[in-house]
Amino acid sequence: DAGVTQSPTHLIKTRGQHVTLRCSPISGHKSVSWYQQVLGQGPQFIFQYYEKEERGRGNFPDRFSARQFPNYSSELNVNALLLGDSALYLCASGRRDYNEQFFGPGTRLTVL
Amino acid sequence: QKEVEQDPGPLSVPEGAIVSLNCTYSNSAFQYFMWYRQYSRKGPELLMYTYSSGNKEDGRFTAQVDKSSKYISLFIRDSQPSDSATYLCAMSAETSYDKVIFGPGTSLSVIP
Numbered sequence: 001d002a003g004v005t006q007s008p009t010h011l012i013k014t015r016g017q018h019v020t021l022r023c024s025p026i027s028g029h030k031s032v033s034w035y036q037q038v039l040g041q042g043p044q045f046i047f048q049y050y051e052k053e054e055r056g057r058g059n060f061p062d063r064f065s066a067r068q069f070p071n072y073s074s075e076l077n078v079n080a081l082l083l084g085d086s087a088l089y090l091c092a093s094g095r096r097d098y099n100e101q102f103f104g105p106g107t108r109l110t111v112l
Numbered sequence: 113q114k115e116v117e118q119d120p121g122p123l124s125v126p127e128g129a130i131v132s133l134n135c136t137y138s139n140s141a142f143q144y145f146m147w148y149r150q151y152s153r154k155g156p157e158l159l160m161y162t163y164s165s166g167n168k169e170d171g172r173f174t175a176q177v178d179k180s181s182k183y184i185s186l187f188i189r190d191s192q193p194s195d196s197a198t199y200l201c202a203m204s205a206e207t208s209y210d211k212v213i214f215g216p217g218t219s220l221s222v223i224p
Contacts, residue, residue, distance in 0.1 A: 004155070033209050040120065042200050042214025043156065056210030090155050101209070103155025 002026070004093050004104035012110045013081050021076045021107045025093030031055075032074040033101060034066055035090040043090055049074060050096075078109075086111045115139055118201055118215035127224050131188040135201035135215050138182065142213075145177050146202040147186045149195075150217065156200055160186065191222045 005024045013019050025032050031050045035043035048056040049068035063079045072093075078085055088108050092101035118135045125131055133147075143164050148156035160175040162168045168175045174187040184203070188195055198217040205211060 041216050042116075042202070044214070045210050045212060048209045056208060058210055092155070100158055100161070103157065105153065105155050 004091055004102055006089075006091050006104040006107050008107060009105070010108045010110075012112065014112050015081055015083060017081050017111075018077065018079050019081060019109060021078075021089050021091075021109070023074045023076070023091030023093075023104060025072050025074070025091075026102055029093035029095055029102075030072055031094040031096065031101075032068055032072065033092045033094075034074070034076045035092065035103075036060070037088040037090055037106070039087075046076070081111045083111050085109065113138055116201065116203060116213050116215040118218055120216055120218060122219040122221060124221045124223060125191055127191060127193060127222055129191050129222075131191050131195070131220060131222075133186040133188075133199050133201075133218050133220070135184050135203075136182055137184075137203060137213075139203075139205065139213075140179075140182065141205035142182075142203040143179075144204045144207065144212075145175070145184050146212075147173075147175055148200040148202060148214075150198045150200060152197075159199075193222050193224050196221045 033048040034046040037043040045058040047066040052068045066076045068074045088106040090106045092103045094101045145162045147160040150156045165177045165179045172189045176185040200217045201215040
């Protein structure tokens with residue numbers, strides 16, 4: 001089985017732009033979570049979706065939004081990009097609402 | 113004081129050495145403890161998951177939790193060059209992703 005996949009791998013944007021990151025969970029997984037990992041720090045929780053409903057939201061501004069589609073894939077959207085949004089964005093999937101998560105390789109976003 | 117602290121390293125050891133990785137925390141409500149391994153340009157991979165205090169062993173890895181000292185450890189026996197990675201501790205008080213706090217990670221290099 002394929003692992004969690006994320007696209008794109010790398011992305012360069014300028015301040016004020018908008019970005020959409022995509023995640024495909026492991027087949028059979030219904031939970032998808034998004035994390036932001038700044039260089040030298042651990043991942044910080046942004047959102048969790050389970051069965052297409054938002055189950056958790058971290059301490060991030062409203063510029064960050066997400067959704068989960070009927071096939072359980074997910075998108076993370078960030079509006080009005082700031083320099084501080086430069087980070088590795090990780091997606092993780094799991095079978096149920098809370099159990100072991102499997103992380104994807106991440107999307108590295110650079111905001112200039 | 114940060115909720116979870118971890119020596120960032122880098123830690124460099126010879127192949128075959130016993131490695132000790134540690135985290136301290138301030139929130140006495142934490143009861144779920146995890147260790148993740150993150151290779152360069154990859155997402156974190158769950159290594160060990162423990163509940164409350166005590167030891168847990170899995171192959172060359174042993175996780176220890178001392179709740180009275182608010183201190184957790186991961187020991188790696190017979191370290192291999194393939195163990196070279198960043199090790200993240202994570203912990204939470206509840207069974208929900210939005211409550212998991214990650215440490216900043218310790219970079220480990222095992223020299224052949």
